[in-house]
Amino acid sequence: MPFYIAIIDYEMGNLKSIFKCIKHLNADAIITDDLKEILEADGVILPGVGAFGDAMKHLKEKNLIPVLNQIVIKKKPLFGICLGQQLLFSRSSEMGEHKGLSLVEGEVIPFEISKVEKIPQIGWNSVRLLDSDNFLVEGIPNHSYFYFVHSFYSNPKNKDEIIGLTTYGDVEYCSIIGKDNIVATQFHPEKSSKYGIQIYKNFINYCRK
């Protein structure tokens, strides 16, 4: 099989911009909800914009939860983006309590208006790298800016899994996660100009190995 990245299609958000970013890097990608296509891919991206509960519901309906578990067991590279990053966690309190994929231990919690200026956080914020050796951030200078849009953030239980931190108002939170073959960003690399493109390049390179 020729190399390709599977972008999981579960009806949550702008998948095309991720697709175009990967194409821009001369790699192949498919937007798919086909279990076999996802399992056979060289790397998998779990994107997502929207509400946590809806997203889990769609993943369940499409029978994608066991597939994601298998990808992790098989040590295939998995990249969660924005909501896709939050879904990796054990639970979220977005509009009620919801169980997540539990691939990373921890919870997803809301910004509080008393601690930040505006909700959602929309715009470019910087990332302080705690682990600059992680493959995902190769060639990314410390404190580079990325584009964020979110009202909730994740709080991993195991602090070793934090690759990068971002400060919004009085809150410092995890914006890049790395755990074995799983990586994830709260920001949108496909909307973060050259350093965002570099992140995809790093992911693709890792998938080629």
Add this chain to the structure above:
Amino acid sequence: MPLTKRIIPCLDVTTREGVARVVKGTKFINLRDAGDPVELGAFYDEQRADELVFLDITASSDDRNILIDMVEKTGEQVFIPFTVGGGLRTVEDIKEILRAGADKISLNTAAIQNPNLIKDSAKIFGSQCIVTAIDAKRVYVKSPEVAKNNIIIQIGEKYCWWEVYIHGGRTPTGIDAILWGIEAQNLGSGEILLTSMDKDGTHLGYDLELTHIFSEKLTIPIIASGGAGDPQHIIDVFKLGKADAALAASIFHYNEYPIGIVKEECKKSGIPMRL
């Protein structure tokens, strides 16, 4: 390092002979085709614009496919967020533009005529991609008592409120812009694109009072628009107007003040910027 303030060039596009074109000519000599919105968008990405806004000023549904084609191509070359607005009337219209790869859409006249369009589209696509564009114009009154149903601001010795205009600024609605902004937020809008009709095209600076009261009364981000003539105006709208983002057109298009220069000036005066 905190969340940065955003600088957003706005491109007015029209459709001509089957393709999307930037309305006013731009003055970049190093561009192959300065009228091509996609090429110009990529150029602004390189210049470190934080986002882009494309406004279809013809806003004709006949030309929707041309606009969709432009959005598709923009997504292939532009790797910063971009908003598309102009003539979107239904959830279906919005879906087409978002599916083509736009990150956000902006609603103006259609949202006033049918506020539930904000609610319905925010529910389906998420608040983060629904921008409500408000064109506001000052209405001066003798005393606060004569316009009891409006939010009145005292400016010097005068009193004024802001009225919403629709149809590209041609039709007054009698609606209070601030109250409409609050309603748009409650309906699920993720951001407000706030244009001062008094200042638009003047190059005399943004309407700081308008921007400030919006920023104070609403919790969602405010994109200030209308009146930018030099970097100081942009500094003022961030510092005094409390805007989250500043949108401008001609000062960037004619290369009077390249985006990099504006951002450096802002940074020098202590405004958080992505350089």
